[in-house]
Amino acid sequence: MAAANFSNLNYPGKFMSQQLGFAAEQQACHYLLKQGLSLLVNNYRCRWGEIDLIMKDGNYLVFIEVRARSSSMFGGPFASITLTKQQKIIKTANHFILTKKWGDKYPVRFDVVGIDSRLQNIEWIKNAFIP
Secondary structure: OOOOOOOOOOHHHHHHHHHHHHHHHHHHHHHHOOOOOOOEEEEEEEEEEEEEEEEEEEEEEEEEEEEOOOOOEEHHHHHHHHHHHHHHHHHHHHHHHHOOOOOOOOOOEEEEEEEOOOOOOEEEEEOOOOO
């Protein structure tokens, strides 16, 4: 019998944030699939970090960060992607490319999808940052 995970019971705000993040990633993936992208990997993790979605858009290999915010008090979803976060995403993307031995097979793009807390308004920024 598997042990129950109660790690978030003392932090209900963190649990709600994780739930919102998961729902936002699913919503973003569904939206991008409808736009013609194809999903390669979701939630890719390595020692450098995590990438929410890795997709193909035509010839492009696209690394996508999904951001949802329950409040715009400290800026919208895009305000939370700091230079440090961008660098972690780039390192993680490089790890993915090297691990898959894709080298220079595909041009790479870094996109960001921002979603409001109601999961109704989606904003997709192609080439949100450039390494």
